[in-house]
Amino acid sequence: MANVTSGSWIWKSICKLRPLARPFVVCKVGTGITCSFWSDNWTELGPLLELTSDRGPMVSGLSKHAVVADAVREGNWWISRSQSRSPIILLLKECLPPPSVVNMREDGEDDMYLWKVGIDEASSSFSTARTWEALNPPAQRDEWYASVWCKNRIPKHAFITWLVARNRLHTRDRLIQWGLATPSVCLLCAQEDE
Structure with a gap:
């Protein structure tokens, strides 16, 4: 991630728009080796770090910089065997889709970042008009x-x-x-x- 304090004023202005653009970028998990488990929008609920705050990585034991592939152990989520009664662990168990839905395979395709506007299907093509309409409804x-x-x-x-x-x-x-x-x-x- 680029340092926001260095660079031209236009780069700084673009970096300030990241929170606005973040909900539109979704990750379709393939191998799970590039999609960030906590920060990327790969579940239906958005980035897991927004749901659990910074306590999520601390309580779960999964690093804040972990990728989705790090969270799978022998075909199941690492947390599925946990008997913890922590509200964060229980929330994660409810939020995570079944590993079969994510369908991660080492020989599969790479993780893909797609653009999703509203309730439409995520797509690899970007539409300025549809994004503008989503940000500025008539x-x-x-x-x-x-x-x-x-x-x-x-x-x-x-x-x-x-x-x-x-x-x-x-x-x-x-x-x-x-x-x-x-x-x-x-x-x-x-x-x-x-």
Whole structure:
């Protein structure tokens, strides 16, 4: 992992986006020799270190830098024989998929890192548009949208109506609340506002 304190400002900016990109990167376990057991997103629940915190490696006895292949002993998870009542051990037993589902074989294919957007299937291709939509979902249109922004609108009227709908029109009472020197007399009836 690169040192975030060295390098250009653009590299530092990209490194700061890692927490945002992490949920999109999933690992399909092949041989299990490159996929990090604690840090990579290879289970359905995300990185196991986020579930167990730093106590996970301490309580389980599996190094923080261990790979998935290190966690398998004779075709089973190393933890399957443990009789510990530690909540972290019990949580790991529930979270880990059966070793047959992971399907690790020494002669199998290498671990693959894939891009997954939302509930879609993980893929080796990256789509900027789908990722943008996942990070910035479109807002729902308001009921008044079609009335204000219709085809035959007068732009000035549409803009003022939009300000009213958003409660952002600078009316006299609002200007007075801001402390601006504005007459408090009504323009229509010439009476003092209460």
